[in-house]
Amino acid sequence: MSQQAGRLLLIKIGDGGSPVETFANLCGIKTRSFNLSANEVDTTMPDCNNPGAAVQKTGKPGIVNRTFSGSGTFVSGGTQAILMAHVRGATVFNAEVVVPGEGTYAGPWMASDFEFTGEMEGDMQFSATFSAAGPLAFTAEAGAPSNVLLPSIAGTAQVGQVLTAIEGSWNGSPVFTYQWKKGGVNIGAATAKTYTPVVGDIGATITVAITGTNTTGSATATSGGTADVLAA
Incomplete structure (x- = not known):
């Protein structure tokens, strides 16, 4: 097993090209996270034969959630221009989240939150949250030969x-x-x-x-x- 560099956790934005779409890294990200979660559906029921006994909680997974969050320095360029068009229009776009040592999650995404910040001095910063807008295809990273x-x-x-x-x-x-x-x-x-x-x-x-x-x-x-x- 080997450790993975956090900076290699990437989100790649698709350019919408057809028939072949090109994906490029979203630049400027300094901190990033990718969350895989599911809502918990409570299935707890009391024991019909002994309703006064302690009840064991049970559950099952409900709606799954896939979100990528990142923040850093806003860098203008072609990929950012494509992204910002989707942010302004609240439209769905194709993207790939690359998790080093794990694999790639590809499919439709939307920008559920995007914020610019800045001070008198220093570079303009941004923070963004991207949520999966549909089922994602997972491709496992190939192991060493x-x-x-x-x-x-x-x-x-x-x-x-x-x-x-x-x-x-x-x-x-x-x-x-x-x-x-x-x-x-x-x-x-x-x-x-x-x-x-x-x-x-x-x-x-x-x-x-x-x-x-x-x-x-x-x-x-x-x-x-x-x-x-x-x-x-």
């Missing part, structure tokens, strides 16, 4: 014959990088998906170390070795 089936090598271990790295199976949808090795030692700049053995490799075994990386982290897995490299 993990290898579940080791990499392998396709091809014949012979001088002049191309060897190809097979990534195996991974969790976390990573992007891959490669490092070929001779006898367990890195082969210089051999960092492509393929490698062609040279005369200096004759008699040695070749392996490939594959590193999978995503936004959360990285992991490395190494293939089994080839047969000893043969002469051409």
Whole structure:
């Protein structure tokens, strides 16, 4: 497990574009919070067979509430202009709330409260509360990559014959990088998906170390070795 920086709790405002909408960070926020709550519906009933006994409170969730609040320095710009049009018009807009280490909540939002503040000196400040205006879609943040089936090598271990790295199976949808090795030692700049053995490799075994990386982290897995490299 890893700690998450609070400044990475973000709200991204959609520009309303079609067919592809672009989302940009709401700038200037210094303090922020994202609340996930539900109203409590009281379902408490007394014991019909012993109505004088103490009553155990029971309940169930009712209407869910999703609110993002933030405050900071008001920074004029394109994203703020889009937002302020929705604030003035009291209209619904698309936004994404990014919770680091958790995931993204995306869907329709409205500005339920927006306030400017300022003094004689200093920058103008703002505070805002955004409330979900409909169901939100949640996309979990991908965990760090993990290898579940080791990499392998396709091809014949012979001088002049191309060897190809097979990534195996991974969790976390990573992007891959490669490092070929001779006898367990890195082969210089051999960092492509393929490698062609040279005369200096004759008699040695070749392996490939594959590193999978995503936004959360990285992991490395190494293939089994080839047969000893043969002469051409």
